[in-house]
Amino acid sequence: MNRRRFLAAWPALYSAQLLSAPAAPGRLLVVFLRGGYDAANVLVPIGSRDYYELRPNIAIGRDAVLAVDSDWGLHPALRGSLYPLYVKGEAAFVPFAGTYNLSRSHFETQDSIELGQPAGVRTYASGFMNRLAAELGAQRAVSFTNQVPVAFRGEASVTNVSLNAAGRAALDARQSALIAGMYRDTPLAETVKDGFASRESVMRELGEEMAAASRNAVNARGFVEQAPRMARLMRADYRLGFVDVGGWDTHVGEGGADGYLAQRLAELGRGLAAFAAAMEGAWRDTVVVVVSEFGRTFRENGNRGTDHGHGTVYWVLGGSVRGARVAGEQVRVARATLFEDRDYPALNDYRAVLGGLFGRLYGLGAPALAKVFPAAAPRDFALL
Amino acid sequence: MRLLLIAALPVVAGCGSVPQATLDPVAWPEDSAAVQVALLNRVSWGANRSSFGEIAALGSARWLDRQLAPAPASLPAEAQAAIDGMTISRRPLSEIAGELERQRRETDRQAYQQELGRLGREAQARTLLRAIYAPNQLQEHMTWFWMNHFNVYQFKGPLRALIGDYEERAIRPHALGRFRDLLDATARHPAMLIYLDNARNSAGRINENYARELMELHTLGVDGGYSQRDVQELARVLTGFGVDPQSASFHFYPRRHDPGTKALLGTTIRNGGAGELDQALDLLARHPATARFICRKLAVFFVADEPPPALVERMTQTFGATDGDIAQVLRTLFVSPEFRASLGAKFKDPMHYTISALRLVLDSRPLPDAQPVIGALARMGQPLFARPTPDGYPLTRTDWASAGQLTARFEIARGIAYRVPDRLWQGSLASLSEPTRQALEQAVSPREWNLLLLSSPEFMQR
Numbered sequence: 001m002n003r004r005r006f007l008a009a010w011p012a013l014y015s016a017q018l019l020s021a022p023a024a025p026g027r028l029l030v031v032f033l034r035g036g037y038d039a040a041n042v043l044v045p046i047g048s049r050d051y052y053e054l055r056p057n058i059a060i061g062r063d064a065v066l067a068v069d070s071d072w073g074l075h076p077a078l079r080g081s082l083y084p085l086y087v088k089g090e091a092a093f094v095p096f097a098g099t100y101n102l103s104r105s106h107f108e109t110q111d112s113i114e115l116g117q118p119a120g121v122r123t124y125a126s127g128f129m130n131r132l133a134a135e136l137g138a139q140r141a142v143s144f145t146n147q148v149p150v151a152f153r154g155e156a157s158v159t160n161v162s163l164n165a166a167g168r169a170a171l172d173a174r175q176s177a178l179i180a181g182m183y184r185d186t187p188l189a190e191t192v193k194d195g196f197a198s199r200e201s202v203m204r205e206l207g208e209e210m211a212a213a214s215r216n217a218v219n220a221r222g223f224v225e226q227a228p229r230m231a232r233l234m235r236a237d238y239r240l241g242f243v244d245v246g247g248w249d250t251h252v253g254e255g256g257a258d259g260y261l262a263q264r265l266a267e268l269g270r271g272l273a274a275f276a277a278a279m280e281g282a283w284r285d286t287v288v289v290v291v292s293e294f295g296r297t298f299r300e301n302g303n304r305g306t307d308h309g310h311g312t313v314y315w316v317l318g319g320s321v322r323g324a325r326v327a328g329e330q331v332r333v334a335r336a337t338l339f340e341d342r343d344y345p346a347l348n349d350y351r352a353v354l355g356g357l358f359g360r361l362y363g364l365g366a367p368a369l370a371k372v373f374p375a376a377a378p379r380d381f382a383l384l
Numbered sequence: 385m386r387l388l389l390i391a392a393l394p395v396v397a398g399c400g401s402v403p404q405a406t407l408d409p410v411a412w413p414e415d416s417a418a419v420q421v422a423l424l425n426r427v428s429w430g431a432n433r434s435s436f437g438e439i440a441a442l443g444s445a446r447w448l449d450r451q452l453a454p455a456p457a458s459l460p461a462e463a464q465a466a467i468d469g470m471t472i473s474r475r476p477l478s479e480i481a482g483e484l485e486r487q488r489r490e491t492d493r494q495a496y497q498q499e500l501g502r503l504g505r506e507a508q509a510r511t512l513l514r515a516i517y518a519p520n521q522l523q524e525h526m527t528w529f530w531m532n533h534f535n536v537y538q539f540k541g542p543l544r545a546l547i548g549d550y551e552e553r554a555i556r557p558h559a560l561g562r563f564r565d566l567l568d569a570t571a572r573h574p575a576m577l578i579y580l581d582n583a584r585n586s587a588g589r590i591n592e593n594y595a596r597e598l599m600e601l602h603t604l605g606v607d608g609g610y611s612q613r614d615v616q617e618l619a620r621v622l623t624g625f626g627v628d629p630q631s632a633s634f635h636f637y638p639r640r641h642d643p644g645t646k647a648l649l650g651t652t653i654r655n656g657g658a659g660e661l662d663q664a665l666d667l668l669a670r671h672p673a674t675a676r677f678i679c680r681k682l683a684v685f686f687v688a689d690e691p692p693p694a695l696v697e698r699m700t701q702t703f704g705a706t707d708g709d710i711a712q713v714l715r716t717l718f719v720s721p722e723f724r725a726s727l728g729a730k731f732k733d734p735m736h737y738t739i740s741a742l743r744l745v746l747d748s749r750p751l752p753d754a755q756p757v758i759g760a761l762a763r764m765g766q767p768l769f770a771r772p773t774p775d776g777y778p779l780t781r782t783d784w785a786s787a788g789q790l791t792a793r794f795e796i797a798r799g800i801a802y803r804v805p806d807r808l809w810q811g812s813l814a815s816l817s818e819p820t821r822q823a824l825e826q827a828v829s830p831r832e833w834n835l836l837l838l839s840s841p842e843f844m845q846r
Contacts, residue, residue, distance in 0.1 A: 034773070035773075102612075103600075103606060104596070104612065104615075105596070105600050105606050106773065106775075107600075107606070107773075107775050108600075108606050124782075143786075143788075145788075146764070146765030146786075146788065146789065147765050147783050147784065147786055147789065148782070148786040148787075148788075153782060158787075159786075159787040159788065160786045160787055160788035160789070161788045162763075162765070162788055162792075170794075170795040170798045170799070171794060171795060171798060171835075175798075175832070175835065175836075176794075178823045178826060178827075178836060179794055179823070179836065179839045181819055181822070181823050182817075182819050182820045182823045182836070182839070182840050182841055183819070183841055184819055185817065185819055186841045188785060188790065188841065188844075191785065191786065191787045191790060192787070192790055192791075194787040195786075195787035195788060195790050195791035196791060198787060198788065198791075199791050246772055246773075247772070249773075251581045251591055251593045252581055252584060252591070301589070301590065301591055301592075302584070302585075302586065302588065302589020302590055302591060303581065303584045303589060303591050305591075307591070307592045307593070308592070308596070340612075
């Protein structure tokens with residue numbers, strides 16, 4: 001690097017960090033792929049002969065993947081979206097990630113992950129994102145979903161907005177105040193106030209776009225269109241975000257380099273790239289984690305699809321992520337190393353992985369991390 | 385002949401094979417107007433003037449008895465005529481399916497998709513009309529409960545053409561009947577077999593999807609004591625039970641069936657061909673874990689998010705003693721002091737919210753258009769027949785009382801409230817808090833008064 005440029009860049013970087021450190025320790029978006037996406041066909045174990053043998057119809061060829069290293073390749077549907085981020089060093093993958101939960105039930109395992117409790121403990125009082133919000137103090141948190149997900153349940157105040165179809169507010173300020181007044185003595189008092197506040201925030205940030213749209217309504221088709229809206233709201237008002245992306249339960253005809261899964265991935269990749277772009281300068285302080293409840297069977301099933309499995313692959317993206325690599329504990333991908341002779345093992349406990357990441361992102365020490373993920377042992381894979 | 389049958393259909397549609405009343409009368413100690421309104425708000429889709437008139441005339445006990453063993457009844461004329469005019473009411477599924485299949489193969493994809501969409505919207509509209517107007521409210525309420533329990537997703541494959549039939553022939557006739565019959569009807573309906581991929585499950589090409597959800601979600605519950613091995617064995621039992629695409633009807637394909645011996649939940653199932661399904665469903669429907677799982681879910685729906693364990697236990701006993709007679713189990717629930725103590729404290733999900741508002745606003749006047757209602761449900765996160773995952777919608781408050789959903793509710797309340805020029809019937813709520821009264825006093829018009837009533841904390845609960 002040119003020495004002058006280095007010197008010129010250094011103070012700017014330093015002062016930005018200094019300025020942002022107390023008030024803006026970083027933004028986090030968790031993207032939950034509901035349904036258990038087929039990780040083995042996304043981060044493809046091209047070095048594994050068994051992969052090609054056990055997936056005769058749906059495997060992705062060595063010459064079709066995007067180059068990662070000699071063991072792994074990336075699904076070609078991510079070529080123009082996620083792969084450029086990966087090449088730039090802004091994306092990393094953590095394979096063999098997952099939970100202790102062996103139910104192979106979508107709902108049980110999703111709840112497990114969102115609650116973030118140690119094995120054998122199950123209370124629905126709070127989810128890990130809510131506990132993280134509490135540790136971070138007055139950080140505003142938002143879920144871009146119709147319902148507040150289990151991960152965000154708990155003491156800290158979390159609002160939710162659905163960006164699918166947000167029209168112009170139907171109630172005026174007086175009516176909103178009258179309604180909020182009816183709730184003043186109820187447990188929903190704060191929730192109702194938060195709802196009106198985030199409605200205002202959406203109108204402020206997206207009002208122009210809505211006015212331009214027909215009939216004052218945003219008609220987002222899928223994640224690709226929602227993602228930049230999420231970025232604008234997070235840039236302006238929120239530090240913690242959560243969003244669901246569904247449609248990954250590929251029991252039948254999932255396809256290989258093309259087909260159903262490829263289409264879902266292309267959409268997801270485009271959405272994530274759009275999110276990164278729309279964060280603009282704030283992308284440098286932002287981390288996006290993509291998780292799913294489990295991976296799928298290593299063998300394809302009788303319907304050119306895959307059934308519920310165990311270990312999966314997490315994605316970590318962000319402007320300051322130390323990416324372009326595959327991180328965490330790994331094992332050679334082969335029939336012999338499968339868990340219960342059918343699935344990827346979960347070598348990287350999700351609580352340890354996320355705990356380590358939050359430690360880096362927010363400078364949280366062991367006591368704080370122990371509140372977010374009780375009785376977990378955070379592993380620092382130096383992802384930031 | 386066919387015309388006659390068609391004319392007779394809608395009238396008997398309400399009763400199906402519900403066992404005739406052999407129930408003891410419900411014992412119901414207190415019967416004030418406030419309790420009757422609270423009872424309507426919990427057992428039915430919501431109180432309005434006409435249903436209050438009915439319960440006031442009968443008394444709560446007799447009203448409950450009638451709801452538990454419903455006699456045939458029609459809807460108000462306009463609503464009934466709208467249902468009777470629907471394709472899904474006039475033509476049997478096999479005929480509809482045959483025509484669609486022709487369209488699909490003749491590659492008239494656009495007409496095929498349009499027809500699917502139209503049939504799906506008919507089914508949605510029929511469900512809404514019945515929820516709003518049917519005199520047999522408990523049966524409609526339970527039909528929704530079981531549609532949700534045995535959830536299928538209308539946007540998978542051709543399901544929009546099947547979902548009306550699924551509700552009409554698999555769910556509604558058994559909504560207050562025996563759990564074993566209900567389970568059987570869902571297991572043999574093409575909608576379920578297609579939705580959970582069992583239509584593709586065959587020997588050597590196993591698909592575990594239905595086997596797993598049948599135990600986890602439909603019968604035993606995730607803690608019901610089954611293993612991954614049981615899932616695999618049940619998947620083998622279920623091989624060959626599929627769908628004949630021509631008639632869209634249940635069909636057993638013996639050559640796709642795995643003839644080997646299976647070990648399911650400690651019981652050996654030997655090669656029994658089509659009979660293996662009965663054996664497996666008997667085992668699941670009569671398993672103690674199923675009784676507990678179903679009874680707890682009913683108590684969550686009708687009593688509280690965390691229902692009293694003693695009540696669930698009594699219901700479970702009734703379930704066991706009556707071989708899963710749903711009306712008897714509900715009777716145990718309705719006569720319980722726990723139920724009476726809980727009235728008014730259950731948070732409405734979007735469906736309950738919307739239907740109760742419409743019942744209050746419309747009473748017996750016709751619904752101009754079902755589409756905005758379908759849109760409102762979707763906006764609040766509970767689109768009808770469109771939960772993609774087999775678990776169905778959650779039944780507890782935490783899932784529906786978020787900031788974003790409440791804001792959406794208030795806006796939807798405005799859309800409904802502003803259609804009515806006069807004040808709504810305040811008697812639909814057993815009582816109003818002081819802050820709600822204060823807000824209502826500040827309303828500048830009857831329409832705004834209606835908006836505030838439908839937005840009040842009291843109206844959010846049932």
